[in-house]
Amino acid sequence: MIVFYKENGHIYATVFDPLPKGYKEAMEKDKSINFIEVTSDMPLEIDGGTQYVDVVEKVLNNRPTIDLQDEYNINVGESLSINIPESSILIFHDSKFMTETLVECSDGLVELDGEMPDTYEITIQKWPYIDKTIRINVT
Amino acid sequence: MANRVLLDVNGLLVSKPTFDVLTTTENNLLFSSDYHKLGFSFKGAIQLTGYSTNEYLSFGKTFTTPPYVFFMYSPSSLDITTEMWVINQASAQNFRSMYSFYVAGSNYRYHLLDFTVSVDGVTVVYNSYTNMSSGFPNAALTGWMTVMATEYNP
Numbered sequence: 001m002i003v004f005y006k007e008n009g010h011i012y013a014t015v016f017d018p019l020p021k022g023y024k025e026a027m028e029k030d031k032s033i034n035f036i037e038v039t040s041d042m043p044l045e046i047d048g049g050t051q052y053v054d055v056v057e058k059v060l061n062n063r064p065t066i067d068l069q070d071e072y073n074i075n076v077g078e079s080l081s082i083n084i085p086e087s088s089i090l091i092f093h094d095s096k097f098m099t100e101t102l103v104e105c106s107d108g109l110v111e112l113d114g115e116m117p118d119t120y121e122i123t124i125q126k127w128p129y130i131d132k133t134i135r136i137n138v139t
Numbered sequence: 140m141a142n143r144v145l146l147d148v149n150g151l152l153v154s155k156p157t158f159d160v161l162t163t164t165e166n167n168l169l170f171s172s173d174y175h176k177l178g179f180s181f182k183g184a185i186q187l188t189g190y191s192t193n194e195y196l197s198f199g200k201t202f203t204t205p206p207y208v209f210f211m212y213s214p215s216s217l218d219i220t221t222e223m224w225v226i227n228q229a230s231a232q233n234f235r236s237m238y239s240f241y242v243a244g245s246n247y248r249y250h251l252l253d254f255t256v257s258v259d260g261v262t263v264v265y266n267s268y269t270n271m272s273s274g275f276p277n278a279a280l281t282g283w284m285t286v287m288a289t290e291y292n293p
Contacts (some may be wrong), residue, residue: 002150004196013196015183033197048186049281072287 002027003046004035008127009055011048011106036060044084066132073137075116080136081111088126115139148174179208180290184283187212190267192280197260198288205232205256210263211285227256246270250280261286 004013015023027033036058040046046060053131054061066084069075074080084090086108092101112122116138141159145276154160167271183193185280198206209259211224225236235254248269255262263284285286 011186012188012194013183013185015196015199020181020199026199027197030197048188053214 001038001040001046002035003053003060003136004033005053007034009052010096010127011046011051011053014046035080050130061128061132063128066126066129068124068132068134069120069138070133071135073139076114076117076138079111079113082134083109084124084127085129088124091123091125093121093123112136165185175290175291178281179287182290183287184285185261185263186259186283187263187280188247189281191192192265195260196264196286202258202290206258207257207289208254208261209285209287210254210287211287212280213282225252225254227254233258261288 001017002015002019003011003014005011024037027035028051036053038046038060044099050063051060052063053059068082068084070081071106072080084105086106088105090103090105092111114136118138120136120138121133122136123131125131141157142152142161142213143158143185145160151170152168152172153170154159154163155167155169160168173252181198183196185192185196188279208227210223210227212223223236225234227234233253234263241247248267248268249266250267255260255264263286265280267275267280
């Protein structure tokens with residue numbers, strides 16, 4: 001079985017066994033295509049949502065998770081410090097106006113101030129980590 | 140007992156039980172080498188992720204004409220409750236499927252899947268749409284779209 005991936009290791013397609021005759025050789029000729037050959041009895045268990053290809057080692061790996069709680073509770077005037085992977089994108093969701101604000105965070109430590117009582121949702125994105133959404137209740 | 144198998148300079152014929160291969164009509168044959176066998180020459184899958192996908196998957200060979208291709212998708216979306224099967228037509232190398240349309244009051248969201256079958260591969264373009272301004276959440280598709288290309292005597 002062949003697993004195709006982007007330059008960053010994101011899996012986007014597979015071809016099942018038995019491979020068509022000459023398929024692997026044809027793919028090897030195209031230098032713009034990245035792929036690895038893997039053994040799997042259950043082809044659709046390969047999942048680009050939870051797995052990626054280590055582009056250096058050329059192996060299938062599970063995407064790491066961002067180690068944060070799903071929910072935090074703080075009081076108005078307090079701050080919340082969270083550790084995230086460096087160079088993460090923080091997406092602040094505004095449920096009232098259905099808007100999203102994206103902020104790139106070069107530091108691995110983020111301090112969030114609870115200024116107004118409300119519930120806030122923030123999604124943290126950093127490849128190859130699985131996206132993590134946290135909810136902060138400010139009371 | 141009826142003659143069941145005939146092998147001569149014209150090829151091989153096998154008839155159904157009780158039918159004489161020397162005299163029976165074609166609809167009573169189990170096999171005839173006069174006809175090609177249609178099979179799958181290629182089986183793969185394209186991953187749909189989030190609100191949009193645009194991916195090309197190569198057949199690894201070049202057909203003389205775009206082959207018939209089956210597309211299958213199992214539901215993993217908020218609005219989708221049934222498995223989808225789509226096959227292109229010989230006259231339509233580019234074709235579109237609207238996979239779901241969900242309406243709640245004046246709000247809506249829907250998915251559009253565009254398929255292009257060429258002589259050397261398939262392209263699947265997926266987008267989801269909603270009237271976001273009225274505050275209705277968009278819906279993403281995730282999971283695999285299975286792609287199977289057919290060929291005579293693969």
